[in-house]
Amino acid sequence: MIVTIRDIAEKVGVSVTTVSRVLNNRGYLSDGLKKRVHEAMEEMNYQPNEVARSLSRKKSNILGLIIPDISHPFFAQMTKHMEYYAYKHGYKLMLCNSLLDKKKEKEYIDLLRASQVDGIIMGSHTMSVKEYLSIKLPLVTLDRQISESIPYISSDNYRGGSLATQLLLRKNCNKIAYLSGNLQLNMLAKQRHDAFVRQAKGKGVEYIVKQTDMNGFQYKKYENLVRELFQEHPDIDGVFASSDMLALQVVRECRRLGKSVPDQVKVVGYDGIQIGGTEDLTTIAQPIKEMGRLAVQHLLQQIAGEETPLETILPVKLLEKGTT
Incomplete structure (x- = not known):
């Protein structure tokens, strides 16, 4: 009852x-x-009844968060920090896991609007710009520039790609590869690829680019992607992976093939996540905690009717460890 x-x-x-x-x-x-x-x-x-209470006071103190895949350590750690800062300011977080499914993402947006959330943080982007602009709620995006009128927060992807590739070149790698999610997706992370290609071309070094399909967070496909890379190009001696999870798969495959890391193959990841296996991984660390803090701060500023920057690009850091 x-x-x-x-x-x-x-x-x-x-x-x-x-x-x-x-x-x-x-x-x-x-x-x-x-x-x-x-x-x-x-x-x-x-x-x-929180929905009824929010209707009466015109405010729910709930923020919506839509991310592609909570099982990915980068998004899991980002969510942890956003929840912390939201709660610190008297807000709770409603988490939605889109799995890069357009229908699912739209349904979650409808759910968040029906739940009277005060604003939404988007870490997933599968719909059209027009659909996002029609949400009519304070909105901040993570690592995705949906529209010039919607604020976004990102790490410096181009700088990160340059640092990773320059390191491989300094280590005298002769044939390098870039592994990433699908490059057709409208994501700022594509700048890592652009920086890689420019650096490799500038030094006249042979390079390979391999990408996943549109469902970029399926770990079994990471394994297949890396296996194909070494089957097709056994002489690869340097790999820049666009995520630490992909980089860890490269290290595993090298061990399986009997290739020594870093003596025969040097590996650089991207993200700076903290899970088992990354302790010795050279990586480009994103300021995950600060990105989460600013996402909440900028959303709360919008909710309060204050101005917020449309573009926030945070510095990255090269952490050189045992895989290079």
Whole structure:
């Protein structure tokens, strides 16, 4: 049986309006009355209707977050930081996992709007610009520039690609490869590829580019992609992978083939995630914590009617470790 606000009022012996004022902390109420109402709520296991409350006060204190895949460590760690900063400012996070499915993403946006969220952070981007602009809610995107009018936060992808490729070239690699997600997707991460190609061409070094299909977060496909790379180009001696997860798969494949890392093959990843296996991985570290903090901050600024930067590009850092 669902306990209502009327049930609480009858138990305490006050009006429904009084209980509502206690719930919303409005007007003067004695501490004794507040205590009695809260004790009755706990005893009867009363769960407030957050949607109804948000409608009454025109604010839900809930932020929506749509990401491509929560199982990917980069998005998992980013979500952790965003939840921390949102909660610190009195907000809760409603998490949606799109899996890069356009239909699913649209359904989640409809759900978030129906749930009266105060704003949305988008880490997934499968729909048209027109559809995003029609959301009519404060919006911030992560590592995706959907429109010139929608604020986005990103690491310096081009600089990161340059640092990774320059390192491989300094280590005298003669044939290098770039592994990435699908380059047809409209993502700022494509700048890592652009920087790789420019650096390789500039030094006249032979290079290979291999990419996943549109479902870029399926780890079994990482294994196939890396295996194909070494089958087709056994003389590869340097690899820049666009994520640490891809880079770890390169290291595993080298071990399987009996190739020594870093003596025969040097490997650089991208992200700077913290999971087992990355302790010795050379990588381009994104400021994941700061990206999460700013995503929440910029969204809250929009909610408050304040101006926020349309473009926020944060510096990356080369962490050279044992794989180079």
